[in-house]
Amino acid sequence: MPHGNAIEISGLNKWYDDYHALKDIELNVKHGERIVVCGPSGSGKSTLIRCVNSLESHDSGSITVDGILMKDEASINSIRAEVGMVFQQFNLFPHLTILQNLTLGPMKARGMSRKDAEKRAMSLLERVRIPDQAHKKPSGLSGGQQQRVAIARSLCMEPKIMLFDEPTSALDPEMISEVLDVIVDLAEDGMTMIVVTHEMGFARRAADRMIFMDHGEIIETGTPEQFFEAPKTERCKQFLAQILQH
Amino acid sequence: MKLRTAFIVLSCVALAGCAATPGTWGWYVIDPRTPNGYNNIRFLINGMGATIVLSLVAAAMSMTIGMLVALPGMSANRWIRLPSRVYIEFVRAIPLLPMLFWVFYGLPVVLKSMGISVSIDAFWGAVITLAISDSAFTAEIYRSGIQSINKGQTEAAKTVGLNYRQTMRYVILPQAIKRILPPLANQFIYIVKMSAFASVIGMQELTRRANELVVTEYRPLEIYSLLILEYLVLVLIISFFVRWLERKMGSDESKV
Ligand SMILES: Nc1ncnc2c1ncn2[C@@H]1O[C@H](COP(=O)(O)OP(=O)(O)OP(=O)(O)O)[C@@H](O)[C@H]1O
Ligand SMILES: [Mg+2]
Numbered sequence: 001m002p003h004g005n006a007i008e009i010s011g012l013n014k015w016y017d018d019y020h021a022l023k024d025i026e027l028n029v030k031h032g033e034r035i036v037v038c039g040p041s042g043s044g045k046s047t048l049i050r051c052v053n054s055l056e057s058h059d060s061g062s063i064t065v066d067g068i069l070m071k072d073e074a075s076i077n078s079i080r081a082e083v084g085m086v087f088q089q090f091n092l093f094p095h096l097t098i099l100q101n102l103t104l105g106p107m108k109a110r111g112m113s114r115k116d117a118e119k120r121a122m123s124l125l126e127r128v129r130i131p132d133q134a135h136k137k138p139s140g141l142s143g144g145q146q147q148r149v150a151i152a153r154s155l156c157m158e159p160k161i162m163l164f165d166e167p168t169s170a171l172d173p174e175m176i177s178e179v180l181d182v183i184v185d186l187a188e189d190g191m192t193m194i195v196v197t198h199e200m201g202f203a204r205r206a207a208d209r210m211i212f213m214d215h216g217e218i219i220e221t222g223t224p225e226q227f228f229e230a231p232k233t234e235r236c237k238q239f240l241a242q243i244l245q246h
Numbered sequence: 247m248k249l250r251t252a253f254i255v256l257s258c259v260a261l262a263g264c265a266a267t268p269g270t271w272g273w274y275v276i277d278p279r280t281p282n283g284y285n286n287i288r289f290l291i292n293g294m295g296a297t298i299v300l301s302l303v304a305a306a307m308s309m310t311i312g313m314l315v316a317l318p319g320m321s322a323n324r325w326i327r328l329p330s331r332v333y334i335e336f337v338r339a340i341p342l343l344p345m346l347f348w349v350f351y352g353l354p355v356v357l358k359s360m361g362i363s364v365s366i367d368a369f370w371g372a373v374i375t376l377a378i379s380d381s382a383f384t385a386e387i388y389r390s391g392i393q394s395i396n397k398g399q400t401e402a403a404k405t406v407g408l409n410y411r412q413t414m415r416y417v418i419l420p421q422a423i424k425r426i427l428p429p430l431a432n433q434f435i436y437i438v439k440m441s442a443f444a445s446v447i448g449m450q451e452l453t454r455r456a457n458e459l460v461v462t463e464y465r466p467l468e469i470y471s472l473l474i475l476e477y478l479v480l481v482l483i484i485s486f487f488v489r490w491l492e493r494k495m496g497s498d499e500s501k502v
Binding site for chain 1: 396398399401403404408409412417420421
């Protein structure tokens, strides 16, 4: 295992025009660590994880992923090669079949042969338990299935780190657990991950560490036990009370 | 709809022909049953090939230039965006006829002063002018088609390692093409109609031939009526194709 942390974020600031979206964020993520980020809407959770793979640029501070300091385009490309991402809205490619969704990256970005890419894709579709849908278009699948395809598509690039931005928020309730199960599986295999979610059951099950954000700041961080049993700040208590009601 | 328009126009022409006193109309001038009329109508209709080739070549060039202008026009960097915006605003502001004169009479002088000695004939003068003038519109068609694709698609493409070119080629354009092709085909109608301006620099297309015949036969009403009919037929064929394309793209969309 390489020394150092999987992700090191220090002094990170981000503005949208004159709106201060991220304020002096400090965050280190160890290899194999599973982090759950929660917080009210607009608190900057998405912005934070989107900075990690440079889908958003930042204004000051430094981000180092797997020893690579984010600075120029080359470093951004190397970082993206290490980091997979799953979006709330799936963002599957609607004009391609499920199989093509998975093989596009390996074939075009990595120059893998079709045969090898399809082999890897099929084994990942097995892993997320939808091998029989390989030749359908995404619109032919349920939301839960689409999100599992999106996870498989990320895994097809063999990332060391996975980012999840509210992966179950767009799903019907009965489909949430099928997606969470796949993520828990990944967590148990030792994948480093940051998951933005309000699924507190999942957090208890899979998280090593909880992070609570509000107004662009990290307000509180701790193990799930500390976090749920004895939140330190008032804002965090209120937030937990609110979401645990549902 | 288009068919009905055609029908109405034709009926009006026919009615006018019947209702007017004898002598108003002199269809003999293009009556294929007389040797002179036959030669005349052949002379006129033979301009069709030039109009079509001119329009096709100009459209192909316009589609290429439009893409080259549209892509930097969507950059996040405003300095890359700027030249593209300026080009579009500038080109859209120039009337076609002055641009045609400038390209035909002025451009060779500019090129010569730069040591490039090429003569621009009527065909290329017209092609260049039509292509540039139309490219501002094709660029906007590309831009709106591409920007109609959800930003999440580009982001997903980035996360699976695709670069800009690959993202465009494999993810964005295959989806945007459905929004782009129908208006692009529509824009072709504009080119066909505007190609008539090529007549003023001596290009032997439909309008030029009509003008030349009017000078020798003194029958402007009949000759220009036929001219309008010729464009009408061309445009109707293209519209028919556009409708078909829109239907096909539309039904594809619902399948996705
Ligand atoms: N592209 C943008 N331009 C301007 N402001 C933005 C942009 N993206 C986000 N913001 C603002 O930044 C703040 C943080 O947004 P972010 O999406 O990170 O919040 P979040 O914690 O993920 O919220 P949610 O739970 O609703 O997803 C919000 O106030 C939002 O309005
Ligand atoms: Mg969010």
